[in-house]
Amino acid sequence: MARKKVKLAWIANDSARRATFKKRKKGLMKKVSELSTLCGVEACAIIYGPEDPQPDVWPSSPSDAHSVLTRFKSMPEMEQSKKMMNQEGLLRQGISKVKEQLKKQQRENHNFELTQLMYRTLNGEALPDVGTEVLHALEGVIEEKMKAIQERIDGLRGTTSVTPILINRTGVKMEMEAIQRQKWLEAMMNNPPHEQQHQPAGYYGGGNEFANGVPYGDHTPWPNHFYH
């Protein structure tokens, strides 16, 4: 884990492996002792060397080690197996984790699609014939954006030093209700989706900022579930 990221696989080189073993064993033992000290828990580590039939063990104090091991051994095997051997449990754990990930991903996808919908609509594209549900969600997204912008503006008002270009261009006195489409675009696209930065200097002058291209570079059809 230094100089180079090591691949997690058996180290073929003999001496390198032995060196690593030595270093890491030491580090591991230290970690075990730290965990035990810091959190006041019983812990035990047993490491068999490649040749040595006698493992390195922590805690080094024989009595402590013995106590941990005795406790472990005396426990009905059934309980031991619950955590170390119960495949079913681990599987369930894994499955719910994946499910969780999936849900998160789906939420993100949905949000992304809504954001795209917003940008494209603001850019003059016709709002597709989406269901009310989608409209409500879209409303939520837009509200969130507005809120974020308002906060940013409020924050800037209290500042006496740097006045961001954005403010010079749009004027903060404008009421939120009166913000026009291109102002919206300017505000929201403060960090624009694509290479707007590479647009000519006159880019921000007003008018149809995306005359040269749409925010996402193409007109991907709206996802099917957006429609009735």
Add this chain to the structure above:
Amino acid sequence: MARKKVKLAWIANDSARRATFKKRKKGLMKKVSELSTLCGVEACAIIYGPEDPQPDVWPSSPSDAHSVLTRFKSMPEMEQSKKMMNQEGLLRQGISKVKEQLKKQQRENHNFELTQLMYRTLNGEALPDVGTEVLHALEGVIEEKMKAIQERIDGLRGTTSVTPILINRTGVKMEMEAIQRQKWLEAMMNNPPHEQQHQPAGYYGGGNEFANGVPYGDHTPWPNHFYH
């Protein structure tokens, strides 16, 4: 070891201690698995939680499942204010990660089901009318188990010191070809999936060990895809 160097002593603050415990336990387990992988040695860690009578243990049988799944981190959250253009890319990345996880999980599920199939069949339950594909896969699982057992026995033969209880019970002289069903069960169930330990003392005496119950406690129907 971050933000501030922590003093090596019992952490008095309750929630802080729990948080540290969780983090460090995870880190420790990872280290153990890494050491084991990189250097090809046997290693074991046992950690008792403050309350939990069940320790966390490494290795866990489906070792990959645990470490791989915990290692899996959700993709960094999208920063709306920055680089909208990357959203799509980030999403794709996240999706493929989830997909990958899902595949892994499915492989594990399948393997688990096959293992259950094996145990239940060995226990005398009728082999369901599975397709050839499943049969072949089952064959593979069984072969793997046999190989593992053979290796264990071979290893033990070369040892003059400690003779594990398992050996006392079964006798290593027995040829693999002659191993009977209950021996199989003993060997494979060395750390049994469920409550067999609570069986009467005569449990290991031979005969129908699972007369009072099946290994998994119930007769869950075989998964649909096992059948023709």
Add this chain to the structure above:
DNA sequence: TTTTCTATCTATAAACC
């Protein structure tokens, strides 16, 4: 409480001796 973020601290792979 959990999750996420990130500044810092620690472990360690290579290089050197």
Add this chain to the structure above:
DNA sequence: TGGTTTATAGATAGAAA
């Protein structure tokens, strides 16, 4: 082969959401 050094990967404390 075994210590010492150094640059970097990894672990994690504390804060914030």
